[in-house]
Amino acid sequence: MATDFLDAAAAIVGSDAVLTGEAAAPYCADKRGRYFGNALAVVFSSDTQQVAEIVKLCSANRIAIVPQGGNTSLCGASVPLSEGRQIVLNLSRMNRIRAIDPVNYTMTVEAGCILAGVREAAEQNNRLFPLELTATLDHCEIGGNLSTNAGGNGVLRYGNARDLVLGLEVVLPDGRIWNGLRSLRKDNSGYDLKHLFIGAEGTLGIITAAVLKLFPRPQSSATAIVAITDPAIAVRLLAHIRAICGDTLSAFELVSRSSLDIVFRHVPGTAEPFAKRYEYYLLIQSSDVLQRPLDDALRSAIQGFGAGILEFAVTADVEAAESWWKLRKNISDAQKHEGISIKHDISVPVSRVAEFVARADAALHAAYPGVRIVTFGHMGDGNIHYNVSMPDAGQNEIFIAQQEGAVNKLVYQVVRELGGSISAEHGLGQLKRDTIREYKDPLEMDLMRNIKQTLDPHGLMNPGKVL
């Protein structure tokens, strides 16, 4: 039966587009090497029709499908499970930009388009596509970005991936093609279906193309680095600056001393931003389409805040700003050199971020003396990356092996009490599939299951993820 299926698949996409065994292996593990699965085959589709036919074939044979793009998921969403009974359907060959309409500020792209390429195509038309994922810009694909509702650095001003979509083309679990590729700013003609598929991590259907919103390109920017003792200052400063700078506020990132120390240790050409060392730093960016200097406005907004700011600097010079951004953007890479850690990608209301850090820190230091906490992230969205480890590599292995569950419980309990989410931007995938049941309203889980059952009655769309 397996060979019949593979022959049938090859008849649809061509035999060069069906990989098995060794050739399939690279697509069965995630890029960070945390998840290893096995696939009956890895199938590459070249167009939407092929996706539809492969899905119909799988449906007829009750074979489950793992949709895959750049395979940069941080939670094992884009790799198959271990049994080897699923196929990986890779959309990377579907990388055409179908249309760009600069006057409508939209572009229509296929799922396999690499994010960096989408941004470039927009720029060539003097437009901005604001989704920006520093770490994976050159590898991740728009289909995956939408299926996981990617976040990143542009969210404060432009919203999540979900907010950048006007229309979708989706192959449904029964192989039918939904052409929802509308490029309308307003359409109240029924239920909004696109938001169901966006962020569903491929469990409700396969996004094959999308109409994306474009924006005018910013012409001016200013960046500030601000030293503070306590995230509580950051919370109030954010509200203060937003009320003055409004939509020009385009980034508000938090970086802890522990994050900086790791960067200095592993990233050449990085140095203390100020003569003195401080506990926390903020990177604040203001940018605007209207051509006019922004640094004075940002400077006076910070000066007008009053007590709590220890030291700060503002620049309108892009290169100077980049040397500060280096400190933020290299944290994840630098961490890899320090060995593994217990990572959290949490969100709370912006007004509760300081409370989260204080309470989670206290709980962890009490439970694990000497524990190292690397705190950084998109403070402007209430999204903190909060990574826990032991400074000593030897200790750390045992610590994680023995305590990961307990550490998660401590951290997630604080998140729960503050009305937050245990998955802010990375999604659930395999990583948090079980955990989410403990933290999400059973009624909401029930609604999700009912919708899954309705759209994918045979459970063939990325099973083992999310639900």
Place this chain on the structure above:
Amino acid sequence: MATDFLDAAAAIVGSDAVLTGEAAAPYCADKRGRYFGNALAVVFSSDTQQVAEIVKLCSANRIAIVPQGGNTSLCGASVPLSEGRQIVLNLSRMNRIRAIDPVNYTMTVEAGCILAGVREAAEQNNRLFPLELTATLDHCEIGGNLSTNAGGNGVLRYGNARDLVLGLEVVLPDGRIWNGLRSLRKDNSGYDLKHLFIGAEGTLGIITAAVLKLFPRPQSSATAIVAITDPAIAVRLLAHIRAICGDTLSAFELVSRSSLDIVFRHVPGTAEPFAKRYEYYLLIQSSDVLQRPLDDALRSAIQGFGAGILEFAVTADVEAAESWWKLRKNISDAQKHEGISIKHDISVPVSRVAEFVARADAALHAAYPGVRIVTFGHMGDGNIHYNVSMPDAGQNEIFIAQQEGAVNKLVYQVVRELGGSISAEHGLGQLKRDTIREYKDPLEMDLMRNIKQTLDPHGLMNPGKVL
């Protein structure tokens, strides 16, 4: 059985909160007097628990529910059908503002809060809630605004009602309460359920409360009035100005000569903006939180456009601007004095607006010599209000009686060919429930029905609307 039901309902909400007969009548007709229905009773709920118990009671008795707020629907979405077997569940008494968090830029409101009140409460906290529906600001309620995904004047910059929501509380068709009142900017912990209920016109559940996004209050603004011959100029001018003014561009409205003439005739204190008369006018607003003059930027952006602009004026003076806005904001009211017309609320891609107007105008003038077309609307969103009538009142009655269906067909055919929507911001309700089947992809209708069947298997939520 009816009396038993009414007694049971009274036991839940109090006998003063259950109206029948004459007392119920005002809630069974829409505000414009286009739709007249009958209700078994009109029930007023004071809190979410009461809504849940009423829904359970109705579910047990298989009695259908029409959720109602300010009852300002333009398509009969908020009134019962004629048989008198449905109840109206009016949420107007649920008008508490549960919380305001200026630091998180959010507020939590109950469904019965009047939109104007929500905006005021935000302003008292130096924040803006940007949803603005000129005609009904003082009557419409936020529950209805969200259930219909209201549009209005702020969409170009702030998005539709859907984009202004972080969390929802919904009473499901089985009476369970979904507490999705999260105030998070990022949450990728499962399917996005809130977008299913927003814009569903009460057919999937009853929105009882919401967490709304707030914004910094604009501090400066500039307004331009621009005379043009042809909407094609407007399309290119919009793209041009947006690329220069970016997010400060907060309104871009189109007004036809025919619209102006009606306003002059019926609205005291209105006059030609320029000495000469022109075919089309644009009202363009730029506003910003950053305090700085915007009129120069707007003026030079318009000057830099080149040929096609016949005459224009720019002002930073709010009162001068208001006299121009009066021309736009009074069109709907002025039209009432001219008798009924065949109204359309359509959207097309912004880049196709001129094509829509040209092709629809041509088709109508060819089919109905002497026809009067009143064209105006939210050009910045590709949303045009396009109203067709005969200038002579006597003629008009017959014209509409005989030709409404044919006129709709002509207009909607152009909308279809341009990839538009026959309902941009008003929704489907009763008005377009049948028509939408001819214009929407059957597969999409099928998906909508499946979701309806899953969430509301007994079809008790606002039957006869949308689907």
